[in-house]
Amino acid sequence: MDATLKAARRALLATVLSPLIPQIIGSIFNIWYNTVVVNPLLNTPELKHRFAMTVVLCNGIIYPAGVYFWYRFVYQLRPALDALAQRTAISEEGLNAARRRLIFLPWTASIVAAIAWFACIPIFLGALASVECPPMAPSDPGQVCPVALDSRVYWHLPISFAVSGFIAITHAFFLVELCTQQRLFPLFFQNARPDRTPGARPLSLRGRGMVWAVSMCICPLVSLLLLSFAPKTQGSEWFELFVAVVGIGFGVFSVTLIDKLVAHPIDQLRGAVVKVTDGHLQSTVPIQRADEIGVLAAEVNEMIGELRTAQSVRQTFGLHVGRRVAERLLERDACLSGIEETITVMFVDIRNFTTRSKGLSAREVVAGLNEFLAVMVDIVESRHGGMINKYLGDGFMAIFGAIEDGARVNEAVAASRDMLAALTDLNVRMSARGDVPLAIGIGLHTGEAVVGSIGSPARLEFTAIGSTVNLASRVEGMTKVVGAPLLFTEETRRELKGSVEVIDTGAHPVRGMPEPVRLFTVK
Numbered sequence: 001m002d003a004t005l006k007a008a009r010r011a012l013l014a015t016v017l018s019p020l021i022p023q024i025i026g027s028i029f030n031i032w033y034n035t036v037v038v039n040p041l042l043n044t045p046e047l048k049h050r051f052a053m054t055v056v057l058c059n060g061i062i063y064p065a066g067v068y069f070w071y072r073f074v075y076q077l078r079p080a081l082d083a084l085a086q087r088t089a090i091s092e093e094g095l096n097a098a099r100r101r102l103i104f105l106p107w108t109a110s111i112v113a114a115i116a117w118f119a120c121i122p123i124f125l126g127a128l129a130s131v132e133c134p135p136m137a138p139s140d141p142g143q144v145c146p147v148a149l150d151s152r153v154y155w156h157l158p159i160s161f162a163v164s165g166f167i168a169i170t171h172a173f174f175l176v177e178l179c180t181q182q183r184l185f186p187l188f189f190q191n192a193r194p195d196r197t198p199g200a201r202p203l204s205l206r207g208r209g210m211v212w213a214v215s216m217c218i219c220p221l222v223s224l225l226l227l228s229f230a231p232k233t234q235g236s237e238w239f240e241l242f243v244a245v246v247g248i249g250f251g252v253f254s255v256t257l258i259d260k261l262v263a264h265p266i267d268q269l270r271g272a273v274v275k276v277t278d279g280h281l282q283s284t285v286p287i288q289r290a291d292e293i294g295v296l297a298a299e300v301n302e303m304i305g306e307l308r309t310a311q312s313v314r315q316t317f318g319l320h321v322g323r324r325v326a327e328r329l330l331e332r333d334a335c336l337s338g339i340e341e342t343i344t345v346m347f348v349d350i351r352n353f354t355t356r357s358k359g360l361s362a363r364e365v366v367a368g369l370n371e372f373l374a375v376m377v378d379i380v381e382s383r384h385g386g387m388i389n390k391y392l393g394d395g396f397m398a399i400f401g402a403i404e405d406g407a408r409v410n411e412a413v414a415a416s417r418d419m420l421a422a423l424t425d426l427n428v429r430m431s432a433r434g435d436v437p438l439a440i441g442i443g444l445h446t447g448e449a450v451v452g453s454i455g456s457p458a459r460l461e462f463t464a465i466g467s468t469v470n471l472a473s474r475v476e477g478m479t480k481v482v483g484a485p486l487l488f489t490e491e492t493r494r495e496l497k498g499s500v501e502v503i504d505t506g507a508h509p510v511r512g513m514p515e516p517v518r519l520f521t522v523k
């Protein structure tokens with residue numbers, strides 16, 4: 001048999017056995033109570049005999065019937081459990097019915113135990129009240145019937161069953177709940193939330209607290225109070241001690257259950273939230289319950305999942321526009337709507353890339369291009385705060401000044417100079433490998449452009465558009481004509497600050513421009 005199936009069936013057996021311990025302890029408490037308190041109130045052999053026979057009958061009929069019904073109810077989960085453990089098909093309707101039954105198991109255990117305990121009250125009282133008087137002696141016609149039930153039996157006996165039963169019933173509920181949540185819920189709710197099971201009726205935290213208060217405090221105190229009104233018999237002081245010890249024992253056991261069912265889950269939730277605040281979004285809360293704690297755990301897990309998704313989106317967006325720029329964009333304008341700004345646009349292109357790629361495999365072409373881009377992108381974004389806006393095959397377009405004050409012309413020019421210096425080092429490495437050295441052209445222009453998300457509602461691209469972008473592209477193309485690897489316009493030169501040595505290359509006709517454009521470069 002598969003190990004998973006064996007473990008699942010052991011969990012089902014543990015669930016069947018879990019309510020037996022509190023029932024046995026409650027029975028011991030009840031039998032001793034009746035022996036010490038109720039039995040002395042039975043003043044004839046007939047009453048004592050009837051009481052003893054009723055104990056035998058109740059323990060021989062009611063409790064076995066309750067155990068059988070409980071066993072049958074629990075083991076109706078076995079077909080669904082076997083299907084889930086063996087990963088075989090199960091209908092949604094059948095699975096939901098099994099889940100409802102599983103959530104209802106603690107209630108079923110309590111109902112079965114309550115019927116068994118509280119049915120004893122009318123059975124015992126009826127059995128004792130129905131005892132008939134023995135035949136009277138003819139010589140004494142005025143003799144009074146000796147079978148007169150003491151009135152104190154009518155309240156000692158019901159309360160003894162109520163106190164014993166309530167303690168046993170409540171602890172059976174919580175033991176079954178603990179067993180099912182730890183051992184069966186992970187199998188039945190692998191991809192579902194227990195709190196969303198149709199028709200589920202879990203015990204609320206408020207109700208849980210009230211039940212614990214009654215079972216831990218009120219029931220033992222009531223038992224001790226009743227003992228003060230009971231007739232004193234030999235050994236009754238030991239029973240008072242027993243009642244106190246049982247009360248303390250159930251109290252300690254209840255505290256343990258509270259720790260398992262409430263305190264520990266709260267600690268898990270707190271730990272998960274602390275991890276989230278520290279930026280750790282990989283952990284989840286391993287709690288599967290149908291009550292408020294289960295709802296809270298499920299919502300925390302969903303929140304962590306959404307934060308993980310948002311982080312992934314932010315990281316993905318950062319891969320497209322740069323991490324630092326992406327963060328500023330999301331902080332400033334979540335809708336990423338278009339705005340008009342003064343920016344510096346950079347176009348970079350590799351000279352004769354198509355010719356250079358002939359004779360190379362696709363893998364070699366891509367590897368060489370990625371090596372070049374890795375160096376240039378690092379210079380633009382990491383060193384000088386620009387934003388690589390888009391890749392253009394064998395080149396790219398970058399923006400300086402988007403979402404920031406000023407056009408950042410100095411950073412654009414400095415980045416261009418660093419790129420040319422880095423290209424020299426890159427060509428040395430490529431030459432050592434036997435590769436053909438690279439040559440690039442860089443064009444800069446500063447001016448107004450519309451910056452924002454362009455496209456359809458289904459597909460957007462963050463970019464800049466306008467005549468500034470077009471002219472920057474044309475300026476890059478002019479580097480071939482002028483013979484300088486870096487060119488920029490008059491508008492860019494005017495924004496330069498500091499002692500940058502500029503060389504005027506003169507006015508040149510530029511395609512698409514009505515007038516010649518004055519172009520500059522640097523040493």
